[in-house]
Amino acid sequence: MFNGMGVIDCDGHVAEPFELYKDYCEAEFKDRMPQRIDRDGERRVVVDGQEFPNFVKYGGRPLGMENDAKLPRPVQQAVSVGGVDPSVRLVDMDKDGIDIAVLYTSGTSSMCAIQAPDLEAAAYRAYNRWLADYCSKDTSRLKGMPLISLRHPELGVKEIERLADEDWVAGVMFQPHMDNWNMDHPRFNPIFEAMQHYDLPICFHAGAGRPPYAMGTNESSENLFLMHSFAHPFEQMRAMASLVGGGVFDRYPQLRAGFIECGIGWVGWWLDRLREHQENLPEHVPYMKRKPMEYLHDGHLFINCHPDELTLEASVGVIGDQNVVFGSDYPHWDCGFPGTTARLWRRKIDRESVRRIFWDNAVALHTRLKSATLDRQPLVQSGVA
Secondary structure (H helix, E strand, C coil), X not given: CECCECCEEEEEXXXXXXXXXHHHCCHHHCCCCCEEEEECXXXXXXXXXEEEECCXXXXXXXXXXXXXXXXXXXXXXXXXXXXXXXXXXXXXXXXXXXXXXXXXXXXXXXXHHCCCHHHHHHHHHHHHHHHHHXXXXXXXXXXXXXXXXXXXXXXXXXXXXXXXXXCCXXXXXXXXXXXXXXXXXXXXXXXXXXXXXXXXXXXXXXXXCCCCCCCCHHHCCCCHHHHHHHHHHHHHHHHHHHHHHCCHHHHCCCCCEEECCCCCCCHHHHHHHHHHHHHHCHHHCCCCCCCHHHHHHCCCEEEEECCCCCCHHHHHHHHCCCCEEECCCCCCCCCCCCCHHHHHHCCCCCHHHHHHHHHHHHHHHCHHHHHCCCCCCCEXXXXXX
């Protein structure tokens, strides 16, 4: 707890080891699972005997320079161990007064680059087993967001059904698009139906560079400053517009979607822009039954805010405080640990709104957390209470 308030971190990450694929897959897939090799000083990935460039791009040419340079991947080394060791993570959660962490992958979502349906699904199953082991340290506080195949919806549904009753599962992580299909496409209906049936939210989390690459990746000169800035908001806008415009929530009225690690400054503007286009292009959205902002206020859309974003107070004033959730991004290089909860507390937001952002809205998104209990003492930081 933080200053007497329960806190749910809706954007935590694990830092899963690459070896997990062979360690946690079924025996029949061990020789086909992804592995990393170094080739002439470049890290590459071998999948099913085929060699690829590394699945994730981290950047080449620094902006303003003429030539490429070898830039290191940014890693916040001081806390990265908590992404691998749940015991360390739980200690760090206590430092920030975080009661429950909802956990996303750091790298396995790039396995959507695997084209073989059985192998892609097997890689996700291996990761999901590893994530279950990680959360097993304390399933009351560590909740995972497993991965499923979106390219092959029948396999995605099968994995949802396998995991739906596990106590560590809080929802499912989704790519904001898959190949040339946006989230409105009817091919995803079986997945949405299964998610609604099991009362699990779909949560979108974009990456800086993985095939199928996020919007803006190939236009960014492989520069991480551009890639990381582009990918999250661009992809979230794409997914939100597709779901709302395609009438997905009208077909599945109990479905909820989270938009994670993209801030909220764009949301009010984006929903208003969609309203304008809905009014002027109604024939392009024939299944859209409500105004864009209504999908937010009706409890379908939840947005992860950043404690330091400039427009936080203004955005809460525009869209309200009922659909905003808190996320730390721990243990990534830009997470700002420790002190993420304290920085949100210091913002000029009504204390009742802060309580909703820290806890109530997260429970509305991840309804399986309704049974969570708070039996720890509040964390009171000096100069914050």
